Structure formats: C-alpha cells, structure tokens
Amino acid sequence: xxxxxxxxxLHLGDPRSVARxxxxxxxxxxxxxxxxxxxxxxxxxxxxxxxxxxxxxxGKSTLTSALVEQLRQRxxxxxxxxxxxxxxxTHGALLGDxxxxxxxxxxxxxxxxxxxxxxxxxxxxxxxGATRRIMAASGCRVVLIETVGIGQSEMDIASLxxxxxxxxxxxxxxxxxxxxxxxxxxxDLLVIxxxxxxxxxxxxxxxxxEAAESDRVLETVAAENKGIEELLAGILALEAAFxxxxxxxxxxxxxxxxxxxxxxxxxxxDRIAGLIRxxxxxxxxxxxxxxxxxxxxxxxxx
Amino acid sequence: xxxxxxxxxLHLGDPRSVARxxxxxxxxxxxxxxxxxxxxxxxxxxxxxxxxxxxxxxGKSTLTSALVEQLRQRxxxxxxxxxxxxxxxTHGALLGDxxxxxxxxxxxxxxxxxxxxxxxxxxxxxxxGATRRIMAASGCRVVLIETVGIGQSEMDIASLxxxxxxxxxxxxxxxxxxxxxxxxxxxDLLVIxxxxxxxxxxxxxxxxxEAAESDRVLETVAAENKGIEELLAGILALEAAFxxxxxxxxxxxxxxxxxxxxxxxxxxxDRIAGLIRxxxxxxxxxxxxxxxxxxxxxxxxx
Numbered sequence: 001x002x003x004x005x006x007x008x009x010l011h012l013g014d015p016r017s018v019a020r021x022x023x024x025x026x027x028x029x030x031x032x033x034x035x036x037x038x039x040x041x042x043x044x045x046x047x048x049x050x051x052x053x054x055x056x057x058x059g060k061s062t063l064t065s066a067l068v069e070q071l072r073q074r075x076x077x078x079x080x081x082x083x084x085x086x087x088x089x090t091h092g093a094l095l096g097d098x099x100x101x102x103x104x105x106x107x108x109x110x111x112x113x114x115x116x117x118x119x120x121x122x123x124x125x126x127x128x129g130a131t132r133r134i135m136a137a138s139g140c141r142v143v144l145i146e147t148v149g150i151g152q153s154e155m156d157i158a159s160l161x162x163x164x165x166x167x168x169x170x171x172x173x174x175x176x177x178x179x180x181x182x183x184x185x186x187x188d189l190l191v192i193x194x195x196x197x198x199x200x201x202x203x204x205x206x207x208x209x210e211a212a213e214s215d216r217v218l219e220t221v222a223a224e225n226k227g228i229e230e231l232l233a234g235i236l237a238l239e240a241a242f243x244x245x246x247x248x249x250x251x252x253x254x255x256x257x258x259x260x261x262x263x264x265x266x267x268x269x270d271r272i273a274g275l276i277r278x279x280x281x282x283x284x285x286x287x288x289x290x291x292x293x294x295x296x297x298x299x300x301x302x
Numbered sequence: 303x304x305x306x307x308x309x310x311x312l313h314l315g316d317p318r319s320v321a322r323x324x325x326x327x328x329x330x331x332x333x334x335x336x337x338x339x340x341x342x343x344x345x346x347x348x349x350x351x352x353x354x355x356x357x358x359x360x361g362k363s364t365l366t367s368a369l370v371e372q373l374r375q376r377x378x379x380x381x382x383x384x385x386x387x388x389x390x391x392t393h394g395a396l397l398g399d400x401x402x403x404x405x406x407x408x409x410x411x412x413x414x415x416x417x418x419x420x421x422x423x424x425x426x427x428x429x430x431g432a433t434r435r436i437m438a439a440s441g442c443r444v445v446l447i448e449t450v451g452i453g454q455s456e457m458d459i460a461s462l463x464x465x466x467x468x469x470x471x472x473x474x475x476x477x478x479x480x481x482x483x484x485x486x487x488x489x490d491l492l493v494i495x496x497x498x499x500x501x502x503x504x505x506x507x508x509x510x511x512e513a514a515e516s517d518r519v520l521e522t523v524a525a526e527n528k529g530i531e532e533l534l535a536g537i538l539a540l541e542a543a544f545x546x547x548x549x550x551x552x553x554x555x556x557x558x559x560x561x562x563x564x565x566x567x568x569x570x571x572d573r574i575a576g577l578i579r580x581x582x583x584x585x586x587x588x589x590x591x592x593x594x595x596x597x598x599x600x601x602x603x604x
Binding site for chain 2: 032036039130256259263264268269288290291294299
C-alpha cells in the first residue's frame with residue numbers, strides 16, 4: 001500500500017493501517033518518516049496523553065481497562081500503549097495486560113499496542129512517542145500510556161505524557177515512603193486503588209497532610225468500576241486547566257525536545273557502535289576513547 | 303592534591319584517594335581523564351568483576367556481604383559497587399545496603415561505593431565502569447557490582463561484569479517463569495538463596511531439568527554463611543575457565559566497547575539538548591528533527 005493511501009486509511013481510523021504505520025515507524029524505515037510528516041497536526045494538538053504508572057500489583061491494568069470502558073461510554077476513541085521496560089528475564093506482565101484488554105478487541109475505536117524494551121530505553125521512549133502521535137492522528141482523543149513499575153525507565157516514559165497518574169494500593173505504599181511528602185510534585189494525580197481494602201486510609205495518611213487534603217488524590221475500586229468516572233473527570237479537568245494556563249503547551253514542547261534528543265541518541269548508538277567496530281579505538285580508557293571519537297565525528301555549532 | 307600524588311596514593315590502596323578519584327571522574331572533570339589514563343593496566347587486567355543481580359527481597363545484600371567476608375578471610379582486597387537504577391520515587395534500598403556494609407567500614411581493604419541513577423542510565427553504566435577500574439587499580443582483586451532488581455537497566459549494568467550471578471529465593475521465582483528454560487544462557491551462575499526455606503526444591507524444579515542438574519546452580523543461606531565458600535569457589539573456577547578459553551578477554555572487549563558507546567551518548571545528551579535549546583528545530587516530528595540535526599552535526603567516516 002502506498003504511503004498516501006495508508007495515511008488516508010489511518011486518518012479514517014482503520015485499525016490495521018494504524019498497526020501497520022506503527023510497525024513501519026518502529027522499523028525506522030524511510031517510509032516511517034513520510035508517515036510521521038503526513039499526520040494530521042490538528043488532531044495531535046487536540047489529543048490528550050495520560051501516563052499511568054505504579055508498582056506491579058496495584059491494579060493498573062484493571063484501572064486502565066475501566067478508564068477505556070468509561071471513555072467508550074462517552075463515545076470517545078481511545079488508544080492504549082502498554083509498555084514493559086523490563087528485561088528479557090521478566091516478560092509475562094504484558095501478556096496479562098493484553099488478555100485483559102481482549103474484551104475491547106472487537107471495538108475498532110480502542111487501539112491497543114504493547115511494547116517491550118528490546119534493550120534500549122531511548123528507543124522505547126521514541127517508539128512510544130511516535131505511537132501516541134499515530135494513534136492521535138487516527139482519531140484517538142485520549143491515549144493512555146501504561147507502564148509497569150515505578151523505576152527511572154518508567155518515569156522517563158511517563159514524562160512523555162501530558163498528564164501523569166500514579167497508582168498505589170494498600171500495602172504498596174512502602175516503596176515510595178522516601179518521597180511521600182513531595183510525591184504530588186512529581187505526578188499530577190495520585191490514585192489509591194483497591195480503596196475498599198483495609199489499609200487504604202493508612203496509605204492516605206502515610207502520604208502526608210498535603211496529599212491527604214489534596215483533590216489530586218483520588219480513590220478507586222477499579223475492579224468494581226468505582227471512582228472511575230470521578231478519575232476521568234479529574235483528568236479532563238486538569239487538561240482544561242493546563243491548556244488554559246499554558247502548561248499543556250509547555251509540557252508538549254519539553255516532551256518533544258526530549259523525544260528529539262532520545263531519537264538522536266538512538267540513531268547515534270548504532271552508528272557509533274559500528275564506527276567502533278570498524279575502527280577500534282587504541283587500547284585506552286573508554287572515557288578517553290569517547291572524547292577522541294566525538295572530537296573526530298562531531299561538529300556542533302556554538 | 304596534584305594528580306600524580308593522588309594516583310600514587312590510590313595505587314597504594316588509600317581509601318580516601320580512591321573515593322576522591324571516583325568523585326572526580328564522576329564529575330567528568332578534565333582531571334578525571336588524567337586519573338583514568340594513569341591507572342595501573344596490569345591490575346585492571348588481573349581483577350575480576352562479578353555482577354550480582356536479582357529481585358528485591360532475595361537477600362542480595364546479605365549475600366554480597368557474606369562474599370566480602372569470605373574474600374577478606376583469604377586476605378583478598380575487595381570493592382563493592384551498589385547500584386540502584388530506580389527512580390526518585392523509590393530510594394531507600396541503597397541506604398539499607400550501606401548500613402549492612404557498615405561492619406566492613408573499618409577495614410581499609412573493603413572499598414564500597416553506592417550509586418543512584420540521577421536520571422540517566424548510560425551515565426550510570428559509564429560511572430560504574432570507571433569505578434570498577436579505579437577500585438581494581440587500587441588493588442582490589444575482586445569487584446562486586448550489586449544491582450537492585452532484574453529490569454533491563456540492571457541487566458545492562460550487570461553486563462559490565464566478567465561474571466554474572468543471578469540470585470533468587472523461594473517465592474521469588476515466579477517473575478522469571480517466562481525465561482526459566484534459557485536462564486543459564488543469560489547468567490553464568492544462579493544462586494538459590496534462603497535454600498533452607500520451604501519452596502527451595504520447588505524453585506529448583508521450576509528452573510527446569512537443565513538448571514536442576516547444572517553445577518552452575520548453587521544453593522546458599524547467606525544469613526548463616528552457608529554455601530558462600532562454595533559460591534566463591536564456583537566464581538573463581540569460572541574465572542579460570544574463562545581466562546583459559548578466551549571468553550574473559552572477549553567479554554572485556556565487549557564491555558569496553560559498550561562503555562565507550564555509553565560514554566559517547568552520555569556526553570552527547572547534554573550537547574544535543576543544548577543545541578536544541580539554542581537552535582530550536584522547526585515545528586516538525588521529533589524523528590525528522592533528529593535526522594536533520596544529525597545531518598548537520600555529524601561526520602562519521604565510512
């Protein structure tokens with residue numbers, strides 16, 4: 001299929017064209033660039049990306065699924081990017097997510113894509129960034145990026161989002177003890193899921209006074225669809241506020257710059273590795289070898 | 303202190319000079335390069351780096367501490383690099399490690415360094431690589447790199463090591479289910495710690511026939527110092543084998559090349575980010591912007 005036709009189908013929301021476009025862009029084929037340049041800019045600007053992160057076991061996938069349900073009830077087309085930045089030693093988590101998403105499988109207005117790391121984080125950020133743009137251009141008003149875990153890698157990916165949501169649950173608060181006071185400076189919304197379980201109020205208390213009183217801390221029981229409507233309302237209210245006060249545009253710019261840097265580094269990794277293979281540096285310290293190499297290949301204007 | 307004097311003290315094993323040198327190199331001061339170039343190459347070649355990785359809770363720190371004890375009984379000087387690649391949301395783990403290492407605090411032949419991510423994995427790999435070289439030059443015959451977790455980040459850092467050890471414990475095998483058949487292709491030694499707990503034999507069984515029969519799967523009870531002597535013997539036997547069959551040299555070369563690439567990318571990240579800040583790319587897709595940028599600044603000989 002020629003690019004023009006693929007883009008036309010993609011903008012009509014055809015799920016197979018969306019999937020095809022994502023794959024072409026992931027493979028960094030030249031055609032991928034044509035696709036990215038041909039995406040409807042207005043739809044990109046109008047779409048909202050929500051990052052959903054949190055430790056394993058808090059019910060992120062159930063929550064994501066419930067949010068999808070809620071969005072579909074309002075006839076909003078939605079994209080889901082499930083990212084697993086873990087190692088080859090630990091796959092399995094994503095499979096579960098996929099299966100849980102299955103009951104949206106016949107709905108052509110729910111576009112799901114899973115991504116694993118393939119050993120490079122920068123590449124993953126770049127791929128997730130491109131995917132959300134393709135989904136947005138295909139008509140997704142909202143794109144959810146769900147990451148497994150709360151390590152640095154996950155936070156990096158979450159930082160692509162316009163709005164970030166951290167999900168916790170009773171018994172899973174200990175890991176974030178060290179940060180509890182400042183946690184609302186790092187994420188926009190904090191969800192206490194499984195809020196019907198013992199320990200929910202203790203978790204809220206542990207998060208400190210600021211969090212306990214904040215309207216940015218919400219409680220849900222995702223498995224029973226409780227609090228999901230309020231969560232979505234909270235997300236959309238924040239979006240409206242951020243669009244009004246300029247933060248939305250500012251974050252977009254930052255995440256675009258970050259993506260550009262990541263994409264540069266991703267492209268450079270292979271080329272530098274190839275250069276080292278073909279012209280092995282003299283037997284010197286890697287730090288020194290790197291300086292020498294960059295001196296030779298790089299010309300950055302002042 | 304002038305560099306020559308610092309290097310002299312470092313090669314005599316002076317702990318403060320070792321710490322100072324690591325800090326200077328981490329700060330990427332020009333002086334850091336002089337230090338790296340002045341390190342005793344023979345000691346680097348002779349030292350062994352062992353990566354110790356595994357999920358939280360399996361007793362890695364206790365095991366590392368017991369290995370240090372065992373090495374000290376043989377009067378072997380040892381370095382420990384404790385790496386926590388997790389996010390600002392989850393510190394705390396390292397603090398524990400530090401405290402557990404305290405009973406070696408007065409032993410000047412145990413050199414300990416903790417590292418957290420500061421948001422860049424490549425930089426962390428590079429810093430850990432430089433640190434192990436400084437420790438080796440200061441006379442550490444063995445350097446242990448302990449990482450928290452078994453995500454991709456941790457595996458990347460473990461890949462710096464000459465020999466990698468994965469630590470599991472009863473009840474912590476589920477996460478690696480997906481890989482259990484091929485796990486011994488990824489790590490050199492697999493330790494089942496807390497082997498006196500119920501579930502140890504089930505874990506061994508779950509790892510599959512190959513692992514169940516392999517002499518590369520060892521059992522320990524680190525808290526009671528059981529199996530540690532055998533573990534150290536296993537590590538040193540592998541080292542001897544790898545030095546003999548060429549794998550040692552080959553891995554060193556690979557890890558050196560990888561470090562050079564990481565160091566290049568780390569240096570480039572700031573410079574490219576600065577370039578984007580000072581010369582904002584036209585309003586285009588980040589993938590396209592990256593290509594345009596690299597076209598302008600990069601000259602890689604064919």
